[in-house]
Amino acid sequence: MIKIRNLVKRFNKHTVLDGIDLDIEPGEVVAFIGPSGTGKSTFLCSLNLLEKPDSGTIQFDDTTYDLAHISKKETLRLRRNTSMVFQSFNLFKNRTVLENVEEGLRVVKKLPKAEVKEHALAELRNVGLEAYQDHYPQHLSGGQQQRVAIARALSMKPELLLLDEPTSALDPERVKEVQDTITLAAQGGNTMLLVSHEMGFVRKIASRVLFIENGKIVEQGNPEEIFSHPKTPRLRSFLSDFE
C-alpha cells in the first residue's frame, strides 16, 4: 500500500494543495478529475519532487519519504519509484526511440549494457513500437511518441506511475491508441495515478475517482458513484460541462 499524508503546497501565499491524504492499493488506478488550476498537476509533481511541497510524506511498503526535507540521494530513489508521463511527451529529441527507453535503465538503474537493450526492447514491444526503435521522436506521431514515453516510464518498474493528462495534447484520432496502451499497463498490474479530462476513459479504467477542487479532495468513489451518483453540487456542476 502507498500512503500519502498531509501534502501541502503553496505558491507564495496561494495554497494549491491543502493537506491531501491518499491511500493507494497495489494495482489500483486512481484518477483525478477537476477544473483546471485546482492543483492536479502540482499534486503529481509534488510526488516526484518536480515541485517541492511545503509538507507531506509518501510511504511505500518499507520506506517513508518526507517530501519537504529530502536528501538528493533519496530524491533519486523516489523518482525511480514515481515515473511520470507528461501531456507533452518530453522525449529526448536527439536520441532514438530505443535510446530514449534505454536512458533510465542505463543511468538510473545502471544495468549492464546488454541487459539495458534487452529490457528497453521488451518495453517497446509491450507498447507495439519495437519496429520504431531506430527512429527519432520527430518522425513519430504524437500518439507513438506518448507510447514511447509510457514505455520509458514503465522501464523503471515504478511503484507508482504518474500520468498527467497523457492524451490531451494528441490529435483526436491518436487518443485511443494511447488509452489502449495505458489500459494494457493497468491490466499488467501497474499502480497508477492518472489526471484526465477524458471522462469516458476515466470511467472505464479507474478503480477510484477523486474530484479535486481548490487543493482539496471534495468527493471520491468508484466510477459508478462519481459519474452516475455524484453527491456534491460542485461535482454535479463540473460533470455537466462534459455532457
Ligand code: ADP
Ligand atoms: P491543474 O493541473 O489542476 O490544472 P496546476 O497544478 O497546474 O492545476 O496549478 C494549480 C495552481 O497553482 C494554479 O493556480 C497555478 O496557477 C498555480 N501554479 C502552478 N505552478 C506554479 C508555479 N510554478 N508558480 C506559481 N504558481 C503556480
Ligand code: MG
Ligand atoms: Mg494540469
